[in-house]
Amino acid sequence: MDYQAALKEADKVTALLGQQPPRVNFEQYAGYVTVDEEHGRALFYYFVESPNDAASKPLVLRLNGGPGCSSLGWGAMMELGPFRVSPDGKTLSRNRDAWNNVANVIFLESPVGVGFSYSNTSSDYDERGDRSIAVDSYIFLLNWLERFPEYKGRDFNIAGESYAGHYVPQLASVIVAVRQRTGKNPTSLKGIFVGNPLLDDYHKDKGSFEFLWNHGVLSDEMWANITEHCSFGPSDGILCKEAKLPFNFRNFVGNIYLYNIYAPICIHAPNGTAYSSSYLAGFDPCISNYITVYFNSPEVQKAIHARIKTHWSNCTRFLPKDTPKTMVPTISWLVNTRLRVWVYSGDMDYVCPITAMRYSVKDLNLTITKPWRPWYTPANEVGGYIQQYEGGFTFASVRGAGHTVPSFQPKRSLVLFYSFLKGVLPPAISLWHP
Structure with missing residues (x-):
C-alpha cells in the first residue's frame, strides 16, 4: 500500500459515534490534509460518498461562511449532511434529504482556527485573509485528490453560503486562473452554487x-x-x-x-x-448547542480522527485581512469564463437577505434569457422562483427558507441543488391540476 492509500485508509470512518442507523450504505472519511508543511498548517475535512453509485456522481466541496463558521457543524450536521445531531448531544439521526443523495460531498473546515483545522505557527492565525484562504483551499483540493485519486477528472463543483459568497468565487477564480495559464484542470471545476451570499457590503x-x-x-x-x-x-x-x-x-x-x-x-x-x-x-x-456538545466529546473526536482535547466551536469569528467590498466583478469574470454560476436565497433571511442579492445581481448587468417564474418540487409545491441570464448565470429563491436554506427547506434545497448539478432549471409547471 502506497503512502496516499495508507492515508485514505486511516481516514476511513466505520461509523460516527451514536449514528442511527449504526450501518449506512455509503462511505465516510474524516481527517487532516496538510496545506503548508513548513508552518504545520492543516485543514480538517469530513467526506461522505453517495449511497447510490458513487462512482458516477460528481464531487462537491462545501464551504460555510461566518467568516469563521464550521462546515462540519453548520453545513454537515445542521443543514445538508447525512446526519443531524439529536438534543442529547450524543446520538445522530438520518437526514433523508442530504445532498450526498446526488453527489459526493466534502465538508471543509476553513480557514485554520475554524473547527478542528489548525496551524503550528501562531502567526498564521493573524494572516488569514480572502486571498490566503482561497490558496489554502486550492492546495487542500490538490492534496486531497492525491489521497482520493479516483476523483481526479470527476465533475467538480463548489457550494457554500453566507460569507462563502467570498470564499467560493475566490477559490473558483484561483482554479480558473490556473487552468487558463497552464492549460491544466486538475479539479475539473464545472460550477459554483452559493446560497444567501454576502456579495456586496453596501x-x-x-x-x-x-x-x-x-x-x-x-x-x-x-x-x-x-x-x-x-x-x-x-x-x-x-x-x-x-x-x-x-x-x-x-x-x-x-x-x-x-x-x-x-x-x-x-x-x-x-x-x-x-x-x-x-x-x-x-x-x-437549539441544534447548535447539541452540535457543540457532540464535537467536544473525546470519543467523537477520536472516531473522526481529530486532534483529541480540541476545544471545538461552531464559529470562531475573525476579520479577514483583505476582504473586498464587492464580489460582483469576480462573479462577472467567472460568468464570462462560461463557468456555471448559480446564486440562490432563502426569502426569510435578514442576515444576507434576498433584497440585497437582487441589487448585486442587477449590478452584473446581464441580459435576461429566461424570465422570473415559479419552480416546482416533485410534491407539486412552489419551491421558489428563478430567473436565468446570458452566460447561464442563474438567480433563484427558495420559498419559506431562511439563511441556512437546507435547515428550513431540505426537500426544496435538494431539488434546486440537483437541478444545478444537471445544468437545467427546475420544473416550471406543477403536475397537479385541480
Whole structure:
C-alpha cells in the first residue's frame, strides 16, 4: 500500500459515534490534509460518498461562511449532511434529504482556527485573509485528490453560503486562473452554487433595512428617514449615520431569529437547559448547542480522527485581512469564463437577505434569457422562483427558507441543488391540476 492509500485508509470512518442507523450504505472519511508543511498548517475535512453509485456522481466541496463558521457543524450536521445531531448531544439521526443523495460531498473546515483545522505557527492565525484562504483551499483540493485519486477528472463543483459568497468565487477564480495559464484542470471545476451570499457590503446594508421594512418590521418613518439621507455607498456621511443611529435591533425588532425572522428562537432557561420557543417542522433553533456538545466529546473526536482535547466551536469569528467590498466583478469574470454560476436565497433571511442579492445581481448587468417564474418540487409545491441570464448565470429563491436554506427547506434545497448539478432549471409547471 502506497503512502496516499495508507492515508485514505486511516481516514476511513466505520461509523460516527451514536449514528442511527449504526450501518449506512455509503462511505465516510474524516481527517487532516496538510496545506503548508513548513508552518504545520492543516485543514480538517469530513467526506461522505453517495449511497447510490458513487462512482458516477460528481464531487462537491462545501464551504460555510461566518467568516469563521464550521462546515462540519453548520453545513454537515445542521443543514445538508447525512446526519443531524439529536438534543442529547450524543446520538445522530438520518437526514433523508442530504445532498450526498446526488453527489459526493466534502465538508471543509476553513480557514485554520475554524473547527478542528489548525496551524503550528501562531502567526498564521493573524494572516488569514480572502486571498490566503482561497490558496489554502486550492492546495487542500490538490492534496486531497492525491489521497482520493479516483476523483481526479470527476465533475467538480463548489457550494457554500453566507460569507462563502467570498470564499467560493475566490477559490473558483484561483482554479480558473490556473487552468487558463497552464492549460491544466486538475479539479475539473464545472460550477459554483452559493446560497444567501454576502456579495456586496453596501447592498447588504441597504438590503437588510429594506427587508425589515418590506416585512413590516421597520416603520415607514424610519425607512423614509434612512433612504432620504443614505445612498448606501462610500460617500455616505454623518447624516446617514444619524438616520440609522436610532435603530437598535433588539429594541426595534425584538427577540427574533435573525436567520429566519419567522422561525422560533432558542430559549436558554436559568437551569442551563435550552428549548425551542415554538414548533417548526424539521427545525430546532437549539441544534447548535447539541452540535457543540457532540464535537467536544473525546470519543467523537477520536472516531473522526481529530486532534483529541480540541476545544471545538461552531464559529470562531475573525476579520479577514483583505476582504473586498464587492464580489460582483469576480462573479462577472467567472460568468464570462462560461463557468456555471448559480446564486440562490432563502426569502426569510435578514442576515444576507434576498433584497440585497437582487441589487448585486442587477449590478452584473446581464441580459435576461429566461424570465422570473415559479419552480416546482416533485410534491407539486412552489419551491421558489428563478430567473436565468446570458452566460447561464442563474438567480433563484427558495420559498419559506431562511439563511441556512437546507435547515428550513431540505426537500426544496435538494431539488434546486440537483437541478444545478444537471445544468437545467427546475420544473416550471406543477403536475397537479385541480
